Amino acid sequence: MAGKNNALHNLLRSATLAAVGGASRFFMLHLNNTHVQGAEHLNQALLHRKQGQALITVSNHVAAMDDPLVSAAIVPPEVIIDRDQLRWTLCATDRCFKSPMVSSFFRTVKVLPVERGAGLEQAGMQVAYSRIQRGDWVHIFPEGTRSKDGSIGKVKRGVGRMVAAADIPPVVVPFVHSGMENVMPKGSLFPRTGQTVKVVVGEPIPVDDLLRSHSLGMTTAEELFEGVASRVEFAMCTLRARLEDRPSDLPVAEATPAARTHLRRYEVRSSGPWKSSASVLFGGWRLPSATGAAREALVGLSDLVRDGAMRRASQRMLDRHQARSTSLLTRAVLD
Numbered sequence: 001m002a003g004k005n006n007a008l009h010n011l012l013r014s015a016t017l018a019a020v021g022g023a024s025r026f027f028m029l030h031l032n033n034t035h036v037q038g039a040e041h042l043n044q045a046l047l048h049r050k051q052g053q054a055l056i057t058v059s060n061h062v063a064a065m066d067d068p069l070v071s072a073a074i075v076p077p078e079v080i081i082d083r084d085q086l087r088w089t090l091c092a093t094d095r096c097f098k099s100p101m102v103s104s105f106f107r108t109v110k111v112l113p114v115e116r117g118a119g120l121e122q123a124g125m126q127v128a129y130s131r132i133q134r135g136d137w138v139h140i141f142p143e144g145t146r147s148k149d150g151s152i153g154k155v156k157r158g159v160g161r162m163v164a165a166a167d168i169p170p171v172v173v174p175f176v177h178s179g180m181e182n183v184m185p186k187g188s189l190f191p192r193t194g195q196t197v198k199v200v201v202g203e204p205i206p207v208d209d210l211l212r213s214h215s216l217g218m219t220t221a222e223e224l225f226e227g228v229a230s231r232v233e234f235a236m237c238t239l240r241a242r243l244e245d246r247p248s249d250l251p252v253a254e255a256t257p258a259a260r261t262h263l264r265r266y267e268v269r270s271s272g273p274w275k276s277s278a279s280v281l282f283g284g285w286r287l288p289s290a291t292g293a294a295r296e297a298l299v300g301l302s303d304l305v306r307d308g309a310m311r312r313a314s315q316r317m318l319d320r321h322q323a324r325s326t327s328l329l330t331r332a333v334l335d
C-alpha cells in the first residue's frame with residue numbers, strides 16, 4: 001500500500017512539475033521577450049556534473065514569481081519533464097504554506113517551508129541540506145528577501161551553510177535577472193505579458209578552496225559561511241552590472257593585472273606538515289612568495305579603496321577579503 005501511494009505521489013509530482021514548468025517556459029519565451037545570456041553554464045552543471053555532486057543556484061529576488069518563471073526559461077527543455085533533475089527551493093511559511101491545500105501544492109512542486117527568523121538549523125533547512133548531500137539541485141535567493149529597488153543586497157551566510165552541507169564540493173551557479181518587477185509588480189495577483197526580461201547566468205563560483213581551508217582547520221565555520229557569502233555577493237554584483245551594461249566596481253578593478261593579483265584567491269594544497277614551508281603551496285606559490293603576495297594584496301586593496309575605485313557595497317567585500325588575507329598571513333608566519 002505504501003509503495004502504491006509513493007508511486008501515485010511521484011506520478012502526481014511529475015505531472016505537476018511538468019505542467020508548471022512547461023507553462024512557465026511558454027509564458028516567458030512566447031508571451032514575454034526573455035533574453036538569456038550564459039545559459040550554457042547552467043546546462044553544463046545540470047547535465048554533466050559529477051555523480052553525487054550537488055548544484056546550488058543563487059539569484060536575485062524582485063518578484064513573487066521569480067521562481068518558477070525565470071528558472072523555467074533558462075533550463076534545457078528536457079529538464080522540465082524530469083522531476084528528479086528539477087530544483088528544490090525554499091519559501092517562507094507565511095507565504096507558501098498558509099493552508100493545507102496551498103501547502104500540499106507547494107510541497108508537490110519541490111518547495112520546502114522555512115520559518116522567518118528560525119535560524120539555519122530549522123527543519124526545512126535540514127531537508128535542504130539533505131538534498132544537497134544527495135547531489136540534488138537546490139535554488140535559493142541568498143539575499144533572503146525581495147529587493148525593493150532591484151539592486152543586489154547583502155548576501156546572508158545561509159548560502160555558506162548550504163555549501164558546507166555538501167559531502168562533495170557543490171557546483172554553485174549564479175544568475176541575475178531584470179524585468180520581472182514589470183512582469184509581476186508588487187501587489188499583482190497575475191503576471192503580465194509583453195514585458196522584456198533579461199537574464200545573465202554566470203560561471204560557477206569557486207568554493208573548493210574555502211571548504212579545504214576549513215577542513216584543514218584554518219578557518220572557523222562562521223568564516224567559511226561568510227567567505228562563501230562574499231563570493232556569491234561579488235558574483236551577483238558583477239552579473240548585475242553586466243546585465244545593465246554598465247561598469248561595475250570590483251570587475252573594473254579586476255580588469256587590471258595588478259588588481260587581479262590583489263584579489264587573487266589562494267588555494268592551499270598541503271602535502272606535508274603545515275610547519276614545513278617547502279611543502280605548502282598558495283595558488284601554486286611556495287610560502288615565501290605567498291606571504292609576499294599577501295602583503296602586496298593588503299597594500300593594493302587599501303590603495304584601491306583610498307583612490308575611490310570602490311563603492312560602499314564593494315568596500316564591504318574588500319574588508320572581508322582583507323581580513324581573511326590578514327588571517328592567512330598571520331597563520332603562515334606564526335606556524
